[in-house]
Amino acid sequence: xxEIVSNWVAAFLTxxxxxxxxKDNPFYRFAEYLFVGVTxxxxxxxxxxxxxxxxxxxxxxxxxxFILLIPAFIGILYIFTFNRKLNWLSRYPIAFGMxxxxxxxxxxxxxxxxVQMRGAMIPIESINSLLVFIGxxxxxxxxxxxxxxxxxxxxxxxxxxxxxxxGFGASFGYTVMARISLLIGRIQFLVSDVLxxxx
Amino acid sequence: xxxxxxxxxxxxxxxxxxVAIAIIVPLIIPFNSKTxxxxxxxxxxxxxxxxxxxxxxKAIEKDRALLLVFTHDASTMSELxxxxxxxLRHCFARNIKVFTLTFLPSAAPIMDYAINTVKEEFxxxxxxEHYVNFGYKIGALMLPIIxxxxxxxxEAVDIDAEGRKISSLPIxxxxxxxNEMNLIMDFSGSSAGGAWIVYARSxxxxxxxxxxxxxxxxxxxxxxxxxxxxxxxxxxxxAAEYEKLVDVFATNPDPAKREFSRELLKDTKYDDAITNPNxxxxxxxxxxxxxAQSVAHIMxxxxxxxxxxxxxxxxxxQKQQG
Numbered sequence: 166x167x168e169i170v171s172n173w174v175a176a177f178l179t180x181x182x183x184x185x186x187x188k189d190n191p192f193y194r195f196a197e198y199l200f201v202g203v204t205x206x207x208x209x210x211x212x213x214x215x216x217x218x219x220x221x222x223x224x225x226x227x228x229x230x231f232i233l234l235i236p237a238f239i240g241i242l243y244i245f246t247f248n249r250k251l252n253w254l255s256r257y258p259i260a261f262g263m264x265x266x267x268x269x270x271x272x273x274x275x276x277x278x279x280v281q282m283r284g285a286m287i288p289i290e291s292i293n294s295l296l297v298f299i300g301x302x303x304x305x306x307x308x309x310x311x312x313x314x315x316x317x318x319x320x321x322x323x324x325x326x327x328x329x330x331x332g333f334g335a336s337f338g339y340t341v342m343a344r345i346s347l348l349i350g351r352i353q354f355l356v357s358d359v360l361x362x363x364x
Numbered sequence: 365x366x367x368x369x370x371x372x373x374x375x376x377x378x379x380x381x382x383v384a385i386a387i388i389v390p391l392i393i394p395f396n397s398k399t400x401x402x403x404x405x406x407x408x409x410x411x412x413x414x415x416x417x418x419x420x421x422k423a424i425e426k427d428r429a430l431l432l433v434f435t436h437d438a439s440t441m442s443e444l445x446x447x448x449x450x451x452l453r454h455c456f457a458r459n460i461k462v463f464t465l466t467f468l469p470s471a472a473p474i475m476d477y478a479i480n481t482v483k484e485e486f487x488x489x490x491x492x493e494h495y496v497n498f499g500y501k502i503g504a505l506m507l508p509i510i511x512x513x514x515x516x517x518x519e520a521v522d523i524d525a526e527g528r529k530i531s532s533l534p535i536x537x538x539x540x541x542x543n544e545m546n547l548i549m550d551f552s553g554s555s556a557g558g559a560w561i562v563y564a565r566s567x568x569x570x571x572x573x574x575x576x577x578x579x580x581x582x583x584x585x586x587x588x589x590x591x592x593x594x595x596x597x598x599x600x601x602x603a604a605e606y607e608k609l610v611d612v613f614a615t616n617p618d619p620a621k622r623e624f625s626r627e628l629l630k631d632t633k634y635d636d637a638i639t640n641p642n643x644x645x646x647x648x649x650x651x652x653x654x655x656a657q658s659v660a661h662i663m664x665x666x667x668x669x670x671x672x673x674x675x676x677x678x679x680x681x682q683k684q685q686g
Contacts, residue, residue, distance in 0.1 A: 215502065216502045220505075269563070272562045272566045273562050275562075275566050276562045276565065276592060277558075280590050281587075283590070297589070335582050340578070340579050341661070342578040342599055342600070342601070343577050345383075345387070345660045346600040346653065347440075347442050348383075349656050350653070351442070352656075356388065356392060357645070363391060363645070
């Protein structure tokens with residue numbers, strides 16, 4: 166019974182959202198506001214139950230791990246961001262956060278830059294690697310703005326523009342596919358779980 | 365005013381209607397279509413399959429496992445959920461040790477749902493022996509957990525979703541860190557999987573795979589080219605490919621045909637999945653969706669062509685009129 170009711174509620178809200186495709190209307194706005202409210206309402210008890218209770222309350226008050234008072238105190242300093250005079254205190258937890266980000270810089274540099282550069286420097290043994298080589302060079306030249314894009318240099322740069330256009334086209338194609346997939350998911354839900362037209 | 369000029373002024377709501385019909389009809393009237401598998405999907409399948417115990421080996425003794433990380437909420441479920449179901453089905457069918465984890469609170473129920481969807485078909489599969497759901501861990505612990513698992517998974521994760529000590533579970537026999545839990549598969553609609561490449565792969569050499577929404581696929585291809593991603597499932601198409609591989613090999617009724625082979629893949633008798641009543645709908649969701657996807661794509665291509673022809677004709681006429 167619960168499944169039937171929940172499916173019909175979900176179907177009604179799905180149709181409310183789809184109704185925007187015709188034009189803006191109160192049903193669409195009702196579903197939109199409901200979504201925002203439910204998300205906020207869901208997040209607060211979830212954070213309390215799954216973050217505060219297991220990682221602060223239980224270890225501190227039941228297992229007496231008092232060392233946790235230090236990070237808990239630093240975390241509480243965030244609250245001073247709302248106070249004009251004391252908001253400088255909220256910079257301390259932010260500083261710790263930045264420290265964590267800093268730790269990832271060398272590894273990010275390795276994974277996102279060095280290994281990717283190495284990938285573009287492999288011997289040209291196939292059509293694919295030749296295409297990657299030409300694309301990398303011409304696109305990098307396009308982003309070199311200290312020389313005017315004219316003459317022979319302009320023609321080389323134009324190849325880079327073509328590469329980028331093909332890349333944007335591929336991204337757009339994938340985006341269409343993704344959006345259609347989302348629509349398929351909703352319609353599958355409507356015709357399968359709600360209307361039981363397909364088993 | 366000719367037809368092309370009229371189409372230029374067509375109300376967009378007619379296009380929405382045509383696209384909706386193009387999607388609804390193939391879903392209501394199912395038909396078989398061939399699913400071609402691509403290299404990134406095959407590589408992933410073969411790596412996961414290599415973690416299956418040998419026929420004379422006890423599954424519990426196997427020193428290989430994979431971790432599935434759910435980094436998405438319900439909004440991208442239609443693309444990512446079929447992938448998760450297909451991989452879990454592969455693991456359960458082949459006795460492969462599998463762990464699940466999420467750092468996103470809204471992904472925790474999706475993770476349970478995926479496990480239970482597949483588990484219904486495998487009553488012999490037990491939590492703690494064949495799989496463990498590590499559950500939801502807060503986002504702030506993501507980095508310590510990723511790095512910690514490189515040393516000792518039991519210490520880094522500590523307890524599972526059912527509150528059990530990880531170290532006490534039978535599945536952990538011969539599994540200590542990334543040397544054994546050698547593949548991390550991240551499902552996301554963003555670049556969240558990058559953290560596993562940066563920390564788990566760069567620092568510990570773990571294999572990383574990605575299950576991404578189609579929007580993200582183009583961004584992930586460079587990592588695939590350099591081998592930083594072992595394999596990738598891109599959108600609904602990737603999910604459909606994996607579903608097919610699981611049907612052809614992992615759940616093949618003939619045990620001798622459960623190893624990957626290109627010849628078997630070419631066999632056309634596996635192309636009737638959509639109308640085959642022996643394959644449950646939940647295990648061919650992506651392939652059914654791909655039928656609708658193909659029809660919708662044809663419609664969109666036709667619209668783009670008509671729109672462009674109309675645009676050039678109008679431009680040509682305006683030029684002639686001076």
